[in-house]
Amino acid sequence: MIRYLLPLGIFIVIVGFLFVGLGMDPKIVPSPFIGKPAPEFNLPKLYKPDERVATADMKGQVWLLNVWASWCVSCRAEHQVVTRFAKTGLVPIYGLNYKDEPEDAKGWLRALGNPYVASLVDYDGNAGIDWGVYGVPETFVMDKNGIVRDKVIGPVTEEIVQDRLIPLIEKLQAEEG
């Protein structure tokens, strides 16, 4: 009996692994930054290029960094969700305008609305590299001590906002700074 059951058992185990593998998204690479200090940047604002914003300026508050570009199709898809979320005023959302022409970026925000406290211009993509950005859009959540606590890869959906971001942000805001 065992002679026949053993191969069947092995077969079922392999099928199990393959089945789980089918549901995995290889595009989602875990960020090495989670639990670590947010990478430094010091970048000009899109609308006021002579004003710069640095990571250190954000200390003491929970904040979001949403990486976007006018050439990115999925950013368009998530933009409504991000805008609606920003309107609740729960948390300041900063934009990282990744490898984009400032004029295109401004036009995009004019047409679709501007949910960002400020958009920071990363024209050559160096800040993107420092943050490990490999596919726009990406959204980082930082706590009061400037530690990266979560990263959403790909478009933010209403479900992600309700089930993942809001509970996390409320928890982080209750933490000591």
Add this chain to the structure above:
Amino acid sequence: MKKLFLICLMAASTVVCANIETYKFDDPRKEADYQVLVHELRCLVCQNQNLADSNAELAQDLRRKTYEMVEKGLSKDEVVEYMVARYGDFVLYKPPLQTNTLALWGGPFIIFIIAVLVLIRMIRRRPTNSDHLLSEEQRQRAEQLLNQQTEEK
């Protein structure tokens, strides 16, 4: 012959197209380091290509970054460290040997050991299964028959 030549030509052309921008190095050793690095680092956009093969924007940027670091005199390990700090172990084509990759590295050896054990067991079992071997009586009879045949000739 002509076909073979054409195939070679096609293979060669893909290699030539792979890197579009060319970087100048002041030291051939740095250039060698750069070549090794862009072949060992993965492009995270088109995940089954390395930086050298990929033409994604991110790959171009990372090649530029690699070039800048190598040219500045950073060692290969330092460049790899820089990339891993930002993109995680996934950026490496060859995964490092560490606790979370033990199954990956050890798995084939464990399967091999199991296979060898199973093989040994199967070989050991075989002689005990003597049902189809001839008994002494049968053997004598067979010998007799064979001898008879040769005598008849």
